[in-house]
Amino acid sequence: MSDASKDYSRTFGGEALGARLRRLSERIDRDGTRIYAEHGIRFEQRWYGVLRQLVANGPMSVGQIATALHISHASVSEARRSLEKAGIIANRPAPEDGRRRMLALTEQGHALWDRLAPLWEDFNLVAKELNEEAQDVVRLLDRLDDALxxxxxxxxxxxxxxDRESEIDDT
Incomplete structure (x- = not known):
């Protein structure tokens, strides 16, 4: 029996698209978590996008981050709560409108970013290698994203x- 036939999700091809994408994401996240742990760094993969936006752009609102990352407001809010609890970001009133809240890196957040930057260079190089080995899977993911x-x-x-209900009504 081949490895592919032992893999339940692989036997379904495109029908298991969501399951396969979740599985790959979990594998990548799990390996990232192991790397951080081996370097004595407490870091959750879901924090990366928020942290990256704040480093690149300075203080931003949850909505601005969600828009930039093309993810839900709820996902950014969830990451925000855990980043605040870890002391990596702070939630402050916007200078131009005190009713609006802005997220910003704390000193601890800046220090964490500086500590993670060399590791992320390695992550990026390995991601490029994997993409090449998989024959430009990123291009295919772009096509899937565009189709959706x-x-x-x-x-x-x-x-x-x-359509199915219409066929039933027509009979």
Missing amino acids: ARRSMYDRIMDRIA
């Missing part, structure tokens, strides 16, 4: 359901 932007999974499924 043209028409969401939700819309595609709802259209199929409507």
Whole structure:
């Protein structure tokens, strides 16, 4: 029996797309977590995007970060809470509008960034190597992302359901 036939998700091909993407993401996150732990660094993978935006752009709102990362406001808020609890970021009133909240790196956050920068250079080099080895999987993910932007999974499924129900009504 080949390795592929032992792999339940692989036997379903495209039908297991979401499961395969989650599995790959978990593998990458798990290895990243191991690297941080071996270097005595407490860092959660989900923090990276928020931290990267704050380093690149300075203080930002949760909404601005969500827009920049193309992820939900809820996901950024969840990461924000744990980053604040860890002392890496602070939530402050915006100078121009005290009702609006801005996230900013703390001294501890800047120190963490400086400590992680060399490791992230290695992460980036290895990611490029993996992309080459997988024959430019990033280009294929871009195509998938574009296909979903043209028409969401939700819309595609709802259209199929409507077509099926329409066929039943016609009989």
